[in-house]
Amino acid sequence: MSIEEQNKAIAKRYYQEIMTEGKLDVIDELMAPDFLFTIPTHPEPFIGPEGFKTLVKMLHSAFLGMSIVPSDLIAEGDTVCGRWTGKGNFAGGPLLTVLGPVPAPGKPFEIDGMTWLTFANGKITKSLANEDTFGLLKQTGIIP
DSSP: OOHHHHHHHHHHHIIIIIIITOOHHHHHHHEEEEEEEEOTTSSSOEEHHHHHHHHHHHHHHHEEEEEEEEEEEEEETTEEEEEEEEEEEEOSSOEEETTEEEOOOOEEEEEEEEEEEEEETTEEEEEEEEEOHHHHHHHTTSOO
């Protein structure tokens, strides 16, 4: 199996086991100690497996029934780019953003996004994400 295929297999586990199922122990297995996660809606990056666990717990607390399902995974060298659909019901706890906490309006959403995963030695070192935050806020009634 090529390195690209190995990285894609790990990326599939990232989306299914971590982002959709919220399995925190898998973060320790798949992430490098210096792992870095960034997304425009959060003021600071999430660093290391423990920092990323904070994000995953917050997302699963805010977005009940959350799933992130990749529709395309493209691998080249040490990078896997994934286009995905995320959905759930924003009916749990608040979402922490660059503008502060956003309380849950109790409404469902479905958005798309992209994530660039970088790998080294079979571990994910970076996750750089971009999502349709405007769509999420509009669908859930946070903005008209």
